[in-house]
Structure formats: structure tokens, C-alpha cells
Amino acid sequence: MKNLAKTMVQMTNESVNRDSRIKYLLYKIQNNTATNLEREEYIDLLYQGGYINMIEYNQYKNDLKKGKTDTIQTLVTIGLAILLGIIIAESLKEK
Secondary structure (H helix, E strand, O other), X not given: OHHHHXXXXXXXXXXXXXXXXXXXXXXXXXXXXXXXHHHHHHHHHHHHOOXXXXXXXXXXXXXXXXXXXXXXXXXXXXXXXXXXXXXXXXXXXXX
């Protein structure tokens, strides 16, 4: 039972760390200061967090390599929706 609790805590910490990193990278992308590596990391984190599926992941990665700006806008929109969800979840935890 202790191992299960420890695993749950680790999973929660990883999720919080991932979401914090997503927020940070989203900020950089919105301000046009993110490098291509940071944009790729952002896409990877969205996929790892279950925010996008494999088809979207592959499409975004390919579009990013081609430099398509509409993909960046889509990713920012997804990030803002995730951020809003995180804020709502955190506010509900406080109550």
C-alpha cells in the first residue's frame, strides 16, 4: 500500500512539473522567444500529458519542421485551453 501511495505521489509530481513546463513554454511561444527545440519540447509535453493524440503529434512535428505559422497558433490555442483547465482545477482544489 505504501508503494502505491508513493507511486501516486510521484505521478502527481511529474504531472505538476510537466504542466508547469508547458505553461513556461507556452509563455515563450506566445512572446516569440521560444527556440525550435523549445517548440518541439512543448509538442512532446502535450503528447506525453495526453493533451493531443498521436496523429496530431505527428502533424504538429512535421508542420513545425516546415515552419508553418498556423500550427504555432493552433498549439498556442491548445496551450491556453490547458492553462485554463489547470487554473480551474487549482481553484476547485482550494475550495
